[in-house]
Amino acid sequence: MSVTEYDVVIIGAGVAGLTAGALLAERGFKVALVTQGEPTACLSTGCIDVCSRGSSPLSGIHDLPPEHPYHLVSEKIIRDALNYFQAAMTDMGIPYAGGAEENRFILSALGTLKTSCLVPSTMKEAPQDTKDSVHIITFKGLKDFYPGYIISRRRNTKSSVYDAGVYSTMSIASHFEEKEFFEKFIIWLEKLNIDEDKLAFPAVLGLESASEIVDTVSILIGKPVFEIPTIPPSMPGRRLFNGLKGYFHKKGGTLYWAWPVAGIEKTGKVIEAVTTPSEGRPNSINAKAFILSTGSFVGGGLTATRESIIENVFHLPVHISGPRETWFDSDYFSLNHGIGRAGIIADSTLRPAGSSWENIFVCGGILADTEILKNGCGHGLALATAHAAALSCAEYLSR
Amino acid sequence: MKYEHCIRCTICVENCPVFRVNPEFPGPKQSGPDAQRFRSDRERAEDGWVLLCSQCKRCEMACPCGVEPAQIILNEQQRYGKEHPQTPAHLLFANNYYLSALGSLTAPIANMIASSKMGKKAFRAMGISTYIPFPKFHFRTMRREKKILNRKTRKVAFFYGCFINFYRPDIGRKIVRLLSALNVDVVLPPQWCCGLPALGNGNIALAKHFAQKNASSLSNYIDAGYDIVYTCTSCGLCLMHDYPGILKIPQGKKIAESSYDVHEYIIKLINEGYAKPVFGEVPRKIAYHIPCHLRALEIGYPAAKLMAAIPGLECEILDDACCGLSGSYGFKKENELTAIQMGNRAVSLIKKTKAENIVADCGSCRMQLSGLSGMTALDPAEILCEALDIKDQK
Ligand code: SF4
Ligand code: SF4
Numbered sequence: 001m002s003v004t005e006y007d008v009v010i011i012g013a014g015v016a017g018l019t020a021g022a023l024l025a026e027r028g029f030k031v032a033l034v035t036q037g038e039p040t041a042c043l044s045t046g047c048i049d050v051c052s053r054g055s056s057p058l059s060g061i062h063d064l065p066p067e068h069p070y071h072l073v074s075e076k077i078i079r080d081a082l083n084y085f086q087a088a089m090t091d092m093g094i095p096y097a098g099g100a101e102e103n104r105f106i107l108s109a110l111g112t113l114k115t116s117c118l119v120p121s122t123m124k125e126a127p128q129d130t131k132d133s134v135h136i137i138t139f140k141g142l143k144d145f146y147p148g149y150i151i152s153r154r155r156n157t158k159s160s161v162y163d164a165g166v167y168s169t170m171s172i173a174s175h176f177e178e179k180e181f182f183e184k185f186i187i188w189l190e191k192l193n194i195d196e197d198k199l200a201f202p203a204v205l206g207l208e209s210a211s212e213i214v215d216t217v218s219i220l221i222g223k224p225v226f227e228i229p230t231i232p233p234s235m236p237g238r239r240l241f242n243g244l245k246g247y248f249h250k251k252g253g254t255l256y257w258a259w260p261v262a263g264i265e266k267t268g269k270v271i272e273a274v275t276t277p278s279e280g281r282p283n284s285i286n287a288k289a290f291i292l293s294t295g296s297f298v299g300g301g302l303t304a305t306r307e308s309i310i311e312n313v314f315h316l317p318v319h320i321s322g323p324r325e326t327w328f329d330s331d332y333f334s335l336n337h338g339i340g341r342a343g344i345i346a347d348s349t350l351r352p353a354g355s356s357w358e359n360i361f362v363c364g365g366i367l368a369d370t371e372i373l374k375n376g377c378g379h380g381l382a383l384a385t386a387h388a389a390a391l392s393c394a395e396y397l398s399r
Numbered sequence: 400m401k402y403e404h405c406i407r408c409t410i411c412v413e414n415c416p417v418f419r420v421n422p423e424f425p426g427p428k429q430s431g432p433d434a435q436r437f438r439s440d441r442e443r444a445e446d447g448w449v450l451l452c453s454q455c456k457r458c459e460m461a462c463p464c465g466v467e468p469a470q471i472i473l474n475e476q477q478r479y480g481k482e483h484p485q486t487p488a489h490l491l492f493a494n495n496y497y498l499s500a501l502g503s504l505t506a507p508i509a510n511m512i513a514s515s516k517m518g519k520k521a522f523r524a525m526g527i528s529t530y531i532p533f534p535k536f537h538f539r540t541m542r543r544e545k546k547i548l549n550r551k552t553r554k555v556a557f558f559y560g561c562f563i564n565f566y567r568p569d570i571g572r573k574i575v576r577l578l579s580a581l582n583v584d585v586v587l588p589p590q591w592c593c594g595l596p597a598l599g600n601g602n603i604a605l606a607k608h609f610a611q612k613n614a615s616s617l618s619n620y621i622d623a624g625y626d627i628v629y630t631c632t633s634c635g636l637c638l639m640h641d642y643p644g645i646l647k648i649p650q651g652k653k654i655a656e657s658s659y660d661v662h663e664y665i666i667k668l669i670n671e672g673y674a675k676p677v678f679g680e681v682p683r684k685i686a687y688h689i690p691c692h693l694r695a696l697e698i699g700y701p702a703a704k705l706m707a708a709i710p711g712l713e714c715e716i717l718d719d720a721c722c723g724l725s726g727s728y729g730f731k732k733e734n735e736l737t738a739i740q741m742g743n744r745a746v747s748l749i750k751k752t753k754a755e756n757i758v759a760d761c762g763s764c765r766m767q768l769s770g771l772s773g774m775t776a777l778d779p780a781e782i783l784c785e786a787l788d789i790k791d792q793k
Contacts, residue, residue, distance in 0.1 A: 005670055032699060037463035038410045170412065170419050174744070208748065233413045242719060249716040252707060254699045257460040276697065279643040280655025283697065300463060 006032045006254075007397055009274055009287040011261055011313055012301065014039035016364025016382035016389075017293035018244040019081075022088065023390040025251035029397060032285055033248065034259035034274065039241060040299050040365075041379070045229035046203075046236025047106060048085065048096065048118035048383065050078075052376025057103055057117045064375060069367040072348055073384045077391075081383040082118060091250075092243040095211055097124035104128065107200065107228050109145060111153030115376060120236050122205065122214040125198060125224035130154060135196035136228075137189070141167030144230050145202035160192055169204050169233045176206040176213055186220055194223065203227040203235045210239060256285070260300075261313045269358045271314070289359040289393050292316075292352075293386065294366055296343060301366040309342050314360060316352045319345045319368035335374035343368035350389040359396065363389035402432035402471055404464045411458035411468050416721035417451055420740035424451040427458035430475075431468025444479040451734070452476070453725035454599050455691035456636075473598070473645065480601020553673060555664070556588040556620035558613075558638065560631035561596075562762030567778075570762075574630055574661055574780045576789050581665065581674040586625070589616045593634040596727050598641065607646050614642060614650040617658075627658040630780065632692040632760045633726060635660055639696060660693075660760075662701035662779060678786035682711035685782070686754035688745065688768060689718035690761035691725075702760060702779035709786045715752045720745035722759075724767035739771070746772040758782060 008024050010017045013035035025031040051060035051070070061070045061078070070078075082100050089096050098104055098118040105113040107126045119126075127134065133156030136147040140163040147159035162185065164172050175181040199217070205227060206213040218225040229236050248255070265273040265284065275284040292313060294301030302318065303310045304327075309318045321327060321338030329337050345353040345368045350361045363385035365372060372378045411427040412418055418426035430449055438444075449472050458468040555578060563571040575585045590613055594606035617627055629635040638658050643651030659667065668674035687703055706714045722745050723729050729738030746768060749757055757776040759765050765776035784790075 036465060038414070038461045039463070042410055042413065043408055166422055168412075168418070168422075171422065174419050177747075208751075233409045238413055245718075249718075254704060255718075256697060256699045257694045258697050260465060278655070278697070279652060280639055280658065 006287040010291040012293040016386040019386040020390040025253040031253040034256040036260040044237040046240040047116040048379040050117035050380030052115035081387040094243040111150035122227040125226040133196040172204040361389040402435040405432035414461040421737040427468035431471040453728040456695040554584040556625040558629040560634040593637040595637040618650040680711040684713040688759040722764040722767040
């Protein structure tokens with residue numbers, strides 16, 4: 001007998017899992033979310049790429065190959081999913097700019113323009129072409145950001161270095177939330193008398209209140225200000241995770257940390273519980289339905305062996321491109337590695353196709369044929385399929 | 400301790416509250432998996448900075464690869480503790496049980512000393528910080544409460560822990576009454592410090608000594624059909640994780656199998672249809688600070704689940720900040736600034752919620768947060784008692 005009974009257990013705390021969790025919890029279902037650790041979303045730029053293949057995400061999705069999981073979801077659900085996300089994040093104090101109609105650019109740490117769709121408000125002023133002149137402020141000793149890359153690619157770009165007295169992304173971000181530090185910094189910044197059109201920072205302007213900090217700097221200096229995402233530790237990725245996690249809690253969901261699923265309990269076509277290793281009594285959680293949102297390889301949803309690819313929780317059948325020779329292209333930087341198509345094929349109810357389980361729903365990066373790198377569709381697909389899976393799951397639970 | 404599994408994603412570093420504010424500490428990735436590759440049992444332990452880790456376990460909860468940096472650091476803390484002379488503060492806090500027991504017997508005098516100027520000076524001289532009032536010793540301890548016995552089926556042995564015993568026995572009594580109101584027989588088994596403070600101060604031998612005494616006592620109760628219930632999340636973590644783990648206590652597994660967080664236990668009673676509490680209204684907004692060690696227990700946030708059933712109560716969950724005190728960690732002078740900075744961040748998040756009270760399961764979290772914020776900090780059990788109209792008895 002387990003200590004806790006839930007309607008749904010969600011496995012994986014990424015963008016898909018937290019979103020599906022919030023949606024189900026707000027419909028009044030009892031939701032638990034179990035996770036081994038923090039998701040790859042924390043390592044991301046925090047931007048929501050919906051489909052980066054063209055100037056419009058929706059027409060880009062339209063042009064995706066027929067097997068792409070986006071086609072399991074209606075355009076209405078995609079729009080709803082993006083609106084829901086924006087409303088949720090605004091509620092959590094982390095507003096996002098952009099919309100389903102149009103893609104936009106952010107400036108990458110290498111000086112390229114990267115296509116995305118919904119971007120944190122701290123990046124909304126990023127130049128959309130090569131014209132704006134930009135002044136980059138960086139920080140002494142910050143090891144993860146080199147403005148030289150950007151300067152070598154963009155004309156009219158300059159940089160200055162501020163000595164924050166601390167040298168890691170986390171510590172600089174914390175300091176920006178302290179009044180004294182901030183005031184001293186602004187005095188220094190005003191003295192620079194910046195001529196350029198826009199002011200850029202590596203994304204270290206605070207953790208909890210980044211959007212206010214960016215707005216304040218912009219008002220005080222009288223110029224548009226934007227952040228440039230850095231390699232991990234990535235503050236915008238962490239803000240995204242914290243925001244979605246907070247929203248999930250707010251809706252009444254329960255989070256179980258350090259809870260890698262190691263086993264399942266089942267009868268017939270129904271999964272009854274998931275279990276995790278424990279020093280003490282068996283640690284299991286019962287539920288009527290399960291949502292699998294463990295991501296692909298880096299997220300921990302899939303493991304590749306020499307011959308095959310395994311889905312780690314339910315051992316669902318994994319779709320692969322073919323024998324191992326087809327997994328990798330000879331060009332490392334190619335976007336056509338077959339392994340990018342590995343994952344779980346879902347039917348229109350987001351249940352795993354080719355398995356007999358009635359009460360498992362799948363969403364996010366673990367789906368097959370996503371080719372996320374090639375299509376630029378990571379978080380957008382997670383949001384859309386999370387909505388579809390949550391709807392399907394809610395329908396199953398209220399039969 | 401799978402340090403080879405580290406993919407160097409830095410997620411643990413982002414979660415380390417000490418790293419955030421103290422540049423002296425290289426963070427869980429470097430102190431844990433990175434440095435571990437260069438450590439050998441045949442060489443002296445030289446990384447003194449491992450002592451700056453407060454053992455909050457946040458790194459471990461966050462790591463997506465199951466690396467357990469805190470466990471790697473804890474082991475190194477023991478090795479370092481064995482090979483290097485201990486500071487008076489470390490010795491004192493490792494032995495906090497004896498200190499508190501003494502304080503409890505001589506409560507009026509001990510309080511006077513602890514709060515006097517001279518006492519504070521003496522504390523500082525020993526390397527103990529005095530920025531928040533040192534807890535008040537209480538005269539009547541739980542051990543002197545008489546057993547509450549009647550003939551109902553569920554029986555629990557309550558592991559109340561040092562904090563409740565020496566500083567807040569009133570909360571301990573409330574928990575006993577709360578369980579009794581749910582038709583549970585509660586006994587107070589003979590018990591000692593769980594051992595965590597000794598472990599945190601690098602004194603594994605003393606930790607084992609305490610753990611073994613507790614294990615023998617609790618084990619008798621388990622054999623007699625009792626479940627063990629704890630309230631302090633750090634005691635709980637030690638019973639559940641360290642007894643069968645690093646301390647290698649023979650009865651460890653048995654104890655971990657039969658021990659429950661008090662709120663987890665109440666939910667179990669409700670789920671099994673044994674108890675059907677009807678909560679009255681508590682019209683208030685609270686900020687529920689999740690103690691780091693509650694997260695580490697891997698049981699979700701059971702008190703939040705119960706409080707969600709209380710009409711009128713608005714509960715905002717805050718699980719992103721460590722209070723900074725970490726038991727005795729923040730009481731050490733060398734950690735004082737770190738602890739205050741961590742605590743202030745937690746307080747600023749709490750203040751943002753505009754809640755009336757702070758709620759936290761852990762006594763030292765409550766002490767730190769109410770000390771730094773001036774707000775009242777309550778145990779979730781106090782909120783439940785309020786909702787069930789269970790009054791204090793003198
Ligand atoms: S210990 Fe875990 S969280 Fe930390 S860097 Fe390694 S893999 Fe990442
Ligand atoms: S246990 Fe806490 S203080 Fe120690 S390294 Fe991990 S996160 Fe940092």
